Amino acid sequence: MNDRAGHPASESDLTDIPQLLDDYHDIVPNPDDPAQRVSFGTSGHRGTSSAGSFNEAHIVAITQAIVEYRRAQGITGPVFLARDTHALSEPAFLTVNEVLAASNIPTFIDDRDGYTPTPVLSFAVLRHNRDSATHFGQADGIILTPSHNPPTDGGIKYNPPHGGPAGAEETAWIEDRANELLSSWQDIPRTQFQRAFHLENTQNFDFIGAYVSALGDVVDLPALQSAGLRIGADPLGGAAVDVWAAIADAYDLDLTVINPTIDPTWSFMHLDWDGKIRMDCSSEYTMAGLISARSNFDIALGNDPDADRHGIVTPDAGLMNPNHYLATAIDYLLTHRPAWTAGGSALGAAGVGKTLVSSRLIDSVITSHGRTVYEVPVGFKWFVPGLLDSSLLFGGEESAGASFLDKQGRPWSTDKDGIIMSLLAAEMLAVTGQTPTQRCAELTQQHGDFTYRRVEAAADRKQKAKLKSISADSVTADSLAGEPITAVRSHAPGNEAAIGGLKVETESAWFAARPSGTEDIYKIYAESSRGGEHLQRVIDEAQALVDSVLAD
Numbered sequence: 001m002n003d004r005a006g007h008p009a010s011e012s013d014l015t016d017i018p019q020l021l022d023d024y025h026d027i028v029p030n031p032d033d034p035a036q037r038v039s040f041g042t043s044g045h046r047g048t049s050s051a052g053s054f055n056e057a058h059i060v061a062i063t064q065a066i067v068e069y070r071r072a073q074g075i076t077g078p079v080f081l082a083r084d085t086h087a088l089s090e091p092a093f094l095t096v097n098e099v100l101a102a103s104n105i106p107t108f109i110d111d112r113d114g115y116t117p118t119p120v121l122s123f124a125v126l127r128h129n130r131d132s133a134t135h136f137g138q139a140d141g142i143i144l145t146p147s148h149n150p151p152t153d154g155g156i157k158y159n160p161p162h163g164g165p166a167g168a169e170e171t172a173w174i175e176d177r178a179n180e181l182l183s184s185w186q187d188i189p190r191t192q193f194q195r196a197f198h199l200e201n202t203q204n205f206d207f208i209g210a211y212v213s214a215l216g217d218v219v220d221l222p223a224l225q226s227a228g229l230r231i232g233a234d235p236l237g238g239a240a241v242d243v244w245a246a247i248a249d250a251y252d253l254d255l256t257v258i259n260p261t262i263d264p265t266w267s268f269m270h271l272d273w274d275g276k277i278r279m280d281c282s283s284e285y286t287m288a289g290l291i292s293a294r295s296n297f298d299i300a301l302g303n304d305p306d307a308d309r310h311g312i313v314t315p316d317a318g319l320m321n322p323n324h325y326l327a328t329a330i331d332y333l334l335t336h337r338p339a340w341t342a343g344g345s346a347l348g349a350a351g352v353g354k355t356l357v358s359s360r361l362i363d364s365v366i367t368s369h370g371r372t373v374y375e376v377p378v379g380f381k382w383f384v385p386g387l388l389d390s391s392l393l394f395g396g397e398e399s400a401g402a403s404f405l406d407k408q409g410r411p412w413s414t415d416k417d418g419i420i421m422s423l424l425a426a427e428m429l430a431v432t433g434q435t436p437t438q439r440c441a442e443l444t445q446q447h448g449d450f451t452y453r454r455v456e457a458a459a460d461r462k463q464k465a466k467l468k469s470i471s472a473d474s475v476t477a478d479s480l481a482g483e484p485i486t487a488v489r490s491h492a493p494g495n496e497a498a499i500g501g502l503k504v505e506t507e508s509a510w511f512a513a514r515p516s517g518t519e520d521i522y523k524i525y526a527e528s529s530r531g532g533e534h535l536q537r538v539i540d541e542a543q544a545l546v547d548s549v550l551a552d
Contacts, residue, residue, distance in 0.1 A: 002275030006285040009277050014265040015151040017087045023049035024091050024154075025056050031182045035461060038062060038178040040171035041516075042379045044157030045178075046146045049088060054154040057185040058178070059092045063099035063142070064188045065177035066158055069170070070105075070140060075161060077137030078106035080124050080205070082116035084145035084239040084306040087264035088154030092144045094193045096156075097202060102189035104201055108139075111204035115239035115262075117307030118143050118157075119403070119417035120211045125163040126411055127210065133161075145239070145306035148280040149519065151266050164384035164414030212246045218406040219423045220336075220431065221251050227430035232297035232313075233422070234258040234290045236279045237266055238305030240419060247423075256297070258290065273456070279304050281311030281418070282322045282400035291318045299429050299436075301422035308416035309400045312425045317437035322400040323359035323452055328440045329402070329421065330362065330394055332428050334369045339408050340393055347409040353383045353395035356492050356503055357454075357512045357525040362396075364447040375494040378514060382495060384414045398454070398525065451535045452527040455543070459522040463550045464515035467522055468500045470549055480506050481528070481537035504542070509534065511542040522546065 029036035029052045036052040038045050038061065045062060047053025070079075079100055083089040100107045108124075110116050121141045128139040138161040146155030158166045158174060166174070181188065215221060224231075233244040237259050248255035259268055265277075270288040272278040280286045281302035290300050294315045302311030312320040320328075330352055334340065340347045351372035354362050366373045374392060376382035383395030383403075390409050396402030401416035404424075412420065425436050432439065444450075459467070472488040479485060483506035491498055501514025511526040524542050528535040 001273055002271065004271050004275050005273050006270055006288045009267055009269050009271055013271065013277055014267055015087070017151075017264050020049055020087055020152060021091060023055070024088060027052050027055050029053070029055055029057055029182065031179065038175050038182065040175045043147060043165060044143075044155055044171075045175075046149060046153055046155040048152040049154065050152065054088060056091070056095055057182060059095040059156060060099055060185045060188050060190070061178040061181040062156055062174065063096045064181055065174045066142065067099065067103045067105065068177060069174055075138050075140055077128065077133060077139040078108050078203075080108045080121050080128070080139055080141040082110070082118065082121040082141065082143045082145075082207070082239075084117070085115055085237060085262050085264065086146055086149075086154055086305060087151065089144040092154055092156060096142055096144065097193050098190040099188060101191035101201055106201045106203065108203050108205035110208075111206050112208075112242070114242055116143075116207045117239040117243060117303075117419065118145065118415050119308060119413045119419055120207050120243065122159060122163040122413040122415035122417070123211050123214070124205070124207055125159060125161065126414065129161055129163070143306065147306055148278055148304040148309065150276050150278050151264060159415065162384055162388050162414055163411075164387070165379070165381040167381050167384075208243055208246050212243065212250050215247065215251075215420070215423070217408070218404075218412045218420050220427045223430040224253060224423070224426055225251060228254060229298040229426055229430055230296070231255040231426055232258050232290065232293065232300035234300065234302045235260070235307065236281060236286075236302060236304060237261060237263055237268065238279065238303060238307060240303045240307035243307070243419060258293070281309050282319075284319050287311055287313065287319050294318060299426050301425065303418040303422065307418045310402070310418040310421040311400060312422065312436055314435040314437045316435055320437055320440070321452065322398055323361060323450075324440045325400075325425070325436055326354070326358065326396040326398075326402060327361045327365045327443055328428070328436045329424055330396070331365050331369070331443060332424070332439065333394060333404060334371065336431065337407055340405070345409070347390060347393065350391055350393045350409075351386070353386060353392045353494070355379075355397045356489070356499065357514075358396065358398040359450050359452050359527055360510075360529070361443065361447055361450045365443060368447070373494075375492055377492045377497050377499045380416050382492075382497065387411055387414050448529055450527050450529050451532050452525075453535060453539060455524040455526070455539060456516075456521045458520060459515060459550065460520060464520070464522060466549055467513060467515045467546065470502050470513075472502065474502065474549060475504060475545070480504055480511070480541055481509060481534055483507060483509065509538045511538050513542060513546050
């Protein structure tokens with residue numbers, strides 16, 4: 001833990017944005033260096049231009065690989081193109097447009113020349129493919145964002161026609177092809193952006209208007225209007241800035257947009273656990289500013305730069321634990337969506353999805369409603385098929401990302417939607433008169449109090465690869481923190497997909513260890529129903545196991 005965690009950023013913490021942008025064009029990655037090759041993690045390719053891991057060459061090669069992939073798949077509709085407020089998203093946005101234009105691919109961009117959150121793009125892709133694919137072909141999407149990563153980073157994600165994150169087979173194909181193209185990236189055809197913008201293939205699209213006008217399908221907006229709640233919405237200087245303003249205007253809500261300034265250095269942020277500027281709305285350190293202002297609002301809401309994550313701040317308890325909010329949201333939805341529970345409805349048999357590093361409180365809540373727990377590895381892509389065919393009502397990750405079906409049980413977004421998850425917290429308060437933390441307190445009385453913690457530590461690429469390939473056979477112990485081990489998993493029980501790490505369980509506790517797919521760190525997740533001291537024993541033993549693996 002850095003001793004400045006939770007403190008405001010200072011001048012010395014800020015990124016040199018002009019240098020970062022120069023490096024995007026000036027540094028050419030070495031295709032023979034693994035650290036400078038294209039690598040799709042759980043959410044696309046991420047890196048920084050100054051390290052040769054996110055440069056013009058990468059974006060040209062990745063975009064061309066996507067062009068070839070969609071051609072091979074027979075995808076003939078438009079590409080919906082989004083970007084967030086990270087500095088590197090801007091030049092990458094121009095590069096992607098130039099490659100798509102050279103291949104005469106119709107490209108829809110924001111009509112305000114602004115920023116587009118990930119869930120807003122997912123919504124647009126799904127609506128196009130539901131309403132217009134017959135005439136214009138199926139659409140897909142490209143999003144330029146490194147999510148909550150520091151200001152130094154850039155990122156690019158591909159969302160196929162199902163609207164959600166690309167699956168492992170799709171990203172593997174794109175990654176391999178992009179790396180083949182990386183050494184000859186300058187030979188890939190491009191059309192200068194100014195000319196591309198005037199060609200028919202580049203069109204303006206009202207992303208925000210389409211999304212905001214449909215929100216009544218998924219959230220009880222009349223309840224918010226009649227309750228007159230004082231809502232604070234902090235997009236953390238990200239792509240949801242204009243979305244929250246549009247929501248306030250469209251539905252006449254008493255909603256204040258906090259931190260509306262776009263600043264690529266994020267100089268207004270509080271430092272995260274490691275002393276870095278990071279826009280993680282689930283971090284108490286990053287969210288220190290909003291937490292301190294919580295008494296000004298009935299409920300305060302936060303999002304990361306591409307708004308696929310949520311942070312819920314209540315005046316009575318501050319920032320909610322992400323696991324607690326997931327459990328509370330699931331419980332509320334299963335009691336306040338009549339179409340989901342109507343007799344004879346196919347939705348009556350639909351399950352609820354969670355990642356295997358999420359709390360057992362969530363499992364208990366789901367089963368108490370007679371629903372099936374669908375437990376998958378980390379990565380929202382595992383929920384996409386279920387949300388698309390409505391066999392899952394809800395899919396959520398411990399890292400404060402989730403989405404759910406609309407009020408009629410139809411797909412809303414197949415990517416994480418921090419905006420509707422935030423609005424749902426306000427709906428809970430408006431409908432029940434209780435904050436989400438008050439409702440969660442009732443759930444823990446009913447289901448038990450689970451103490452949960454996530455520990456992060458630095459790990460280089462080689463160490464992460466070791467941890468990712470760990471097998472169940474690596475655990476030779478028969479007990480954990482004084483209890484018999486009941487299960488050792490390297491695959492998720494919901495879909496038998498590889499975890500990319502390890503999960504060890506006992507009757508009252510568990511831990512999971514896995515490398516981050518987005519940063520040079522690894523994570524240990526742990527939980528105990530026997531309190532903090534027992535949890536610390538679990539974490540200490542888990543840490544010893546990981547250290548032994550990385551030391552080999």
